[in-house]
Amino acid sequence: MNKTSLAFIGAAIAAPALAQSSVGTLPAITVTTPLGATPPLSVAGSVDSVPGDQLRNAxxxxxxxEAMGSVPGLQIQNRQNxxxxxxxxxxxxxxRATFGVRGVRIYVDGVPATMPDGQGQTSNIDIGTADRVEVLRGPFSALYGNSSGGVMQVFTQxxxxxxxxxxxxSGGSFGSWRESLQLGGSTGPFSYMLGASHFETDGYRDHSAAERSILNGKLGIQLDDDSKLxxxxxxxRVRAQDPLGLTPQQYAQDPRSAALAEQYNTRKTVDQMQAGAIYERRINADNDLRLMVYAGERSTTQYQSIPPSAQLAASSAGGVIDLKRNYAGMDARWTxxxxxxxxxxxxxSGIAYDNMDEDRLGYNNFIGSPASPTLGVQGRLRRDESNNVHNVDPYVQGKWQFAEQWTLEAGLRYSTVSFDSTDHYIAPGNGNDSGSASYEKALPVLSLRYAPSSDLSLYGAWGRGYETPTLNELSYRPDGQSGFNFALKPSTSDNFELGAKTLLxxxxxxxxxxHTRTADEIVTNSSSGGRSTFRNAPSTERDGVELSWLHETVSNWRTQLAYTYTRARYADAFCAPLPCSGSNLVADGNQIPGVAPQFFYAGFGYQPAQGWRAGVELRAAARIQANDQNTVSVPGYAVASLYGGYLLRLDRWTLNAFARVDNVFDKGYIGSVIVNESNGRYIEPAPGRAWMAGLSATYQF
Known part of the structure; x- marks a missing residue:
C-alpha cells in the first residue's frame, strides 16, 4: 500500500466530517507530567490521551x-495469542519483542508494569474502569529511564x-465471552472504584483458547485540605494456550492451523497481585510533595515447543519455564x-527505585526417552537460578517561561541498572552461569516551545535515551562459554523532534x-539448543512523520484521523551470528523488522449523549519485514469496521447496548509477525469477518 492510496482513503473518509457545517467544543483534557497535569497544547512533545469512554465505545x-489506533506513532496489535x-x-x-513488551515503559496508576530490566506486559490492564490512557512519544520519554522509547500510562477512574x-x-465470534462488574462512588473524604472482569475465548486459531480474570481497585482518602492518599x-489470572507462529507455507495451507502447538500442548499460566500507595501533599502555594510505593508478585509457567533432541545438549535450559518474581519500588518527588x-x-526533582527478585527454573517439556517422548509435560530439572535487577534513578525537570510566548524546558535523569544472577544448576557440560553487570547513563532532554497565540504551539525537542539488555538477553554468551554475556552493551539513542499543535x-x-539515531541496538545473534543469544548492531536510524486530527460538532458527529510514516532501518551492515556467510548478512539500509513503514487510522461516527449511535473505522498498514535480513515480509492490509448501538438514560438507570463487525469485507491478512523467529514461524494470522455484541447497565443509588 503506497502513500497515494493511504492519502486517498483518508480524504474519502474525512470528507463527510469536514462537510459538517456545525462545530462543537472539544472537551478540556490534561496529560500527566512530572510537573503535574498539563494541557496537551502546552507540552513540548507528542502526547495523546485516549479517554475511557472511547476505550469502551462499542x-x-x-x-x-481495540481502541488505540487513533494514536499516531503507536503500533499495537492483537496477536490472537x-x-x-x-x-x-x-x-x-x-x-523486536517476541513476547511481552520491550523498549516502551508502561504504568498503571503510577505503578510500573515494566520491570527494571525493561520487560513489560499489558495483561493486567482493566479497560472497564480506565479513566484514560496516555501515550508519550519522542525525546521527553527518556526522563522515565531505561527502555523508555515511549511511555504508556493507564489511569483508573x-x-x-x-x-x-x-x-x-458481551459475546462474539470464536466463542468469546466477557462479564464485568464495577462499583464506584464517594462519601465524605473517601472515594472508591472497584472493577472485576472475566474473559474467555475458544480463539480464532486452533489451540488458542484462553481465559483471563482481572481485579482492579482504587481508594482515595482526603486526609485534610492539603493532603491525599x-x-x-x-x-x-491468565490461562492461555499458545498457537505459535506459522511459516509462510503453513499460512498458505491453513491460517488457523496450529499442529506443532497441539503436539507440544504449548501454553502459559500467569498469576499476579500488586498494590501501591500514593501520598500527595500541598506544602504551600508553591511546593508539593508526592511519594509512591508499590509491591507485587508474579508467577509464570510456560510450556514451549522445543524438540527433545534440542534438549539433549547439556547446556539446554529445557522447554518449560517456571518463574516467580517479587518486585517493589518507590518514587519520591518534590515540585x-x-x-x-x-x-x-x-x-x-526526585528519585526512583525499583527492584525485582526472580527465581527461574527450567524443565524438560517431555518425559521418557527423546526417541519416544511424552510431550507437553514437565520433565527433569534443567535450569535453576536466582536473579536480581534493580535501578536507582535520580531525576530533575525544569520549565521556564522566559518570555510571554517562549518556554524553555530541560531535564536530566541519571539511571543506574544493576543485574546479578546466581546459578544453582551446575553440571558437566553446563558450567556456572552466575554473573553480574551494571549499566549507568545520564539522560538529558531539552525543548523550546513558541506559542504565538493561545491556539497554536510550535516546538523543538532533543533527548538521549537508552535501553539495557533484559535478563533473558544477558543469560547466554554467543561463544557458548559459561557466564553472563558481558559483551552485550545497552543501546543509546539521540532523539530529535519538531512539532506543531493547533486548535483549528x-x-x-x-x-x-x-529523527532517532541509535548506537548498539540489541538484536538477535543466534538461537539453537534452546538458547538464544544477542549482540549489538552498529547503528540504526528511525525517521518519520506523525499527523493527527480530532474534530467534534455540536450535532454529535466525531472525526478522528491519524497517519504515521516511519523509515526504520539499519544504518550499518553487520552479521549475526559471526562469521559472515552471506545468508546471515544484514545489509545497511535494511528495514528494522516488525515496523510498518506506514500506518493509517480513520474513524467517523455519530455519538450523542444518549440514543442511537453508529460509526465506521478503517485501519491500514504497509508491508512489514519479518527478519533482519529482509528475506521474509508480510503484505500490507486495509480493514474496515462498523458499529452501532443505543444508550438510554432512565431515572437511576443507564443502559447501553452495542453490536460491532470487524473486518467487514472478510479480508484475509496477517495481523502481526514474530520478529526473527528462529524456525521461520514468523506469521500470526488475523481473523476474517468477526462480530461482537454486548449490553451493560449502571444503577445509581
Whole structure:
C-alpha cells in the first residue's frame, strides 16, 4: 500500500466530517507530567490521551489494541495469542519483542508494569474502569529511564458521587465471552472504584483458547485540605494456550492451523497481585510533595515447543519455564513553583527505585526417552537460578517561561541498572552461569516551545535515551562459554523532534517530524539448543512523520484521523551470528523488522449523549519485514469496521447496548509477525469477518 492510496482513503473518509457545517467544543483534557497535569497544547512533545469512554465505545473491552489506533506513532496489535500479550511499539521502539513488551515503559496508576530490566506486559490492564490512557512519544520519554522509547500510562477512574453499580456482558465470534462488574462512588473524604472482569475465548486459531480474570481497585482518602492518599491494587489470572507462529507455507495451507502447538500442548499460566500507595501533599502555594510505593508478585509457567533432541545438549535450559518474581519500588518527588529573572519557573526533582527478585527454573517439556517422548509435560530439572535487577534513578525537570510566548524546558535523569544472577544448576557440560553487570547513563532532554497565540504551539525537542539488555538477553554468551554475556552493551539513542499543535475550526490538529539515531541496538545473534543469544548492531536510524486530527460538532458527529510514516532501518551492515556467510548478512539500509513503514487510522461516527449511535473505522498498514535480513515480509492490509448501538438514560438507570463487525469485507491478512523467529514461524494470522455484541447497565443509588 503506497502513500497515494493511504492519502486517498483518508480524504474519502474525512470528507463527510469536514462537510459538517456545525462545530462543537472539544472537551478540556490534561496529560500527566512530572510537573503535574498539563494541557496537551502546552507540552513540548507528542502526547495523546485516549479517554475511557472511547476505550469502551462499542468494544468488548478486552485489549488496548481495540481502541488505540487513533494514536499516531503507536503500533499495537492483537496477536490472537493471549499467551504472548499484545505487540506494542512506539516509533519502532519495542518492535523486536517476541513476547511481552520491550523498549516502551508502561504504568498503571503510577505503578510500573515494566520491570527494571525493561520487560513489560499489558495483561493486567482493566479497560472497564480506565479513566484514560496516555501515550508519550519522542525525546521527553527518556526522563522515565531505561527502555523508555515511549511511555504508556493507564489511569483508573476516581469514584464520584452516590454509589454506582454497573455490570455488563458481551459475546462474539470464536466463542468469546466477557462479564464485568464495577462499583464506584464517594462519601465524605473517601472515594472508591472497584472493577472485576472475566474473559474467555475458544480463539480464532486452533489451540488458542484462553481465559483471563482481572481485579482492579482504587481508594482515595482526603486526609485534610492539603493532603491525599490513594491506594491502588490490581490482580490478574491468565490461562492461555499458545498457537505459535506459522511459516509462510503453513499460512498458505491453513491460517488457523496450529499442529506443532497441539503436539507440544504449548501454553502459559500467569498469576499476579500488586498494590501501591500514593501520598500527595500541598506544602504551600508553591511546593508539593508526592511519594509512591508499590509491591507485587508474579508467577509464570510456560510450556514451549522445543524438540527433545534440542534438549539433549547439556547446556539446554529445557522447554518449560517456571518463574516467580517479587518486585517493589518507590518514587519520591518534590515540585516547586516560583520566579526566575522575574518569569514563571517550575522545577520537579526526585528519585526512583525499583527492584525485582526472580527465581527461574527450567524443565524438560517431555518425559521418557527423546526417541519416544511424552510431550507437553514437565520433565527433569534443567535450569535453576536466582536473579536480581534493580535501578536507582535520580531525576530533575525544569520549565521556564522566559518570555510571554517562549518556554524553555530541560531535564536530566541519571539511571543506574544493576543485574546479578546466581546459578544453582551446575553440571558437566553446563558450567556456572552466575554473573553480574551494571549499566549507568545520564539522560538529558531539552525543548523550546513558541506559542504565538493561545491556539497554536510550535516546538523543538532533543533527548538521549537508552535501553539495557533484559535478563533473558544477558543469560547466554554467543561463544557458548559459561557466564553472563558481558559483551552485550545497552543501546543509546539521540532523539530529535519538531512539532506543531493547533486548535483549528474547533478541532485539534497535531504534526510532528522525528529523527532517532541509535548506537548498539540489541538484536538477535543466534538461537539453537534452546538458547538464544544477542549482540549489538552498529547503528540504526528511525525517521518519520506523525499527523493527527480530532474534530467534534455540536450535532454529535466525531472525526478522528491519524497517519504515521516511519523509515526504520539499519544504518550499518553487520552479521549475526559471526562469521559472515552471506545468508546471515544484514545489509545497511535494511528495514528494522516488525515496523510498518506506514500506518493509517480513520474513524467517523455519530455519538450523542444518549440514543442511537453508529460509526465506521478503517485501519491500514504497509508491508512489514519479518527478519533482519529482509528475506521474509508480510503484505500490507486495509480493514474496515462498523458499529452501532443505543444508550438510554432512565431515572437511576443507564443502559447501553452495542453490536460491532470487524473486518467487514472478510479480508484475509496477517495481523502481526514474530520478529526473527528462529524456525521461520514468523506469521500470526488475523481473523476474517468477526462480530461482537454486548449490553451493560449502571444503577445509581
Amino acid at each position: 468494544q468488548m473491552q478486552v485489549n488496548l489494541s 493471549y499467551a504472548q500479550d499484545l505487540q506494542l511499539s512506539v516509533r519502532g521502539f519495542g518492535a 476516581d469514584g464520584q458521587g452516590a454509589p454506582q453499580l454497573g455490570f455488563g456482558v 490513594t491506594v491502588v491494587m490490581n490482580g490478574v 516547586t513553583r516560583g520566579q526566575l529573572a522575574g518569569r514563571p519557573f517550575e522545577l520537579a 475550526a474547533n478541532g485539534f490538529l497535531t504534526a510532528a517530524v522525528f
